[in-house]
Amino acid sequence: MWRRFAHLSLSISRTKLQSLQDPTVLKLINTFSSDAGNDGVASSRKPFITFVLGGPGSGKGTQCEKIASIFGFAHLSAGELLREEMSSPSENGELIRNVIKEGKIVPSAITISLIKRAINSATSDKILIDGFPRSEENRIAFEKIIGVEPDLVIFFECPEEEMVKRILGRNQGRIDDNMETIRKRLKVFEDLNMPVVEHYSSKGKVHKITATGTVDEIFERVRQVFASLRYLKAFLSF
C-alpha cells in the first residue's frame, strides 16, 4: 500500500500541490525551494515561523529545546532575549527589569527589534519564537514590522496549579519566579495572551497541546505535529 501511495505521490506535481492553496503547504514550498524574501528580515530569506504560546511555566522552553534538537529549528525565546538585554549595558535594561518584575509586557518595539536581530542571525530558516506574541499589541506590531504572519502556532494548555508548581520548582534565580509576580503573570496571560491564541485559532493556525504529563509524553504530542510538517517537506522535495 505504501509503495502505491509513493507512486501516487510522485505523480502529483508541485503546481497541483500549490493549487491546494493551503497556506502551510505553500509556505513549506517557499521556504524550502525559493529564496524569496520580505521587508522585515534579511532580503534573501523567508523563514518558516512558529509561535509557541502557553501560560507561564506551561513548558514552552522545555519543549522548544526538544523541537529544536530533533527537527532542526532555531529556538528564539522572547523572555530570554529580554533577560539578556536586561543584563547587558543596554539603555533599555532598567525598563525591561521593572516590567519583568511586575509580570507586565515590555513595549513591542524593544522585543521585536531583539527578535528581528535573532531571526537574521539564526542558522536555520525554521524558527520557533517562544513566548511571543504576548498581547494583541505585540502581534499587530510584529505583523507590521516583520511583514509576515506565523505559519504555525503551538499552544500549550496547562492547569494553573501545575504551572505554579513548575515555576516554583524551577530554581533558575529569575526575578519573576516568586508568588507575587506569578499571580500577575497569570492574570496577564488570561487578559492579554489568550486573545492572541483566539485570534490565530480563528485563522486555523493553532495546534493545541495538552501540557500535562511528563516532558516526554508532551513531546510525543508535539512531535506528531512537526513530523507531519517534515513529511510534507519530504513529499515536496522529490
Ligand SMILES: Nc1ncnc2c1ncn2[C@@H]1O[C@H](COP(=O)(O)OP(=O)(O)OP(=O)(O)O)[C@@H](O)[C@H]1O
Ligand atoms: N512536563 C513537565 N513536568 C514537570 N516539570 C516540567 C515539565 N515541563 C517542564 N517542566 C519544568 O517546569 C519548569 C517550567 O518549564 P519551562 O521553563 O519550560 O516553562 P515556560 O513555559 O518556558 O515558562 P516561562 O513562561 O516562565 O518561561 C522548568 O523547571 C521545567 O524543567
Ligand SMILES: Nc1ccn([C@@H]2O[C@H](COP(=O)(O)O)[C@@H](O)[C@H]2O)c(=O)n1
Ligand atoms: N513577548 C514578551 C515575552 C516576555 N516578556 C516579559 O518577559 C517575562 C518572561 O518571559 P518568559 O517567556 O521567559 O516567561 C514575561 O513575564 C514578560 O514580563 C514580554 O514582555 N514580552
Ligand SMILES: [Mg+2]
Ligand atoms: Mg520560558
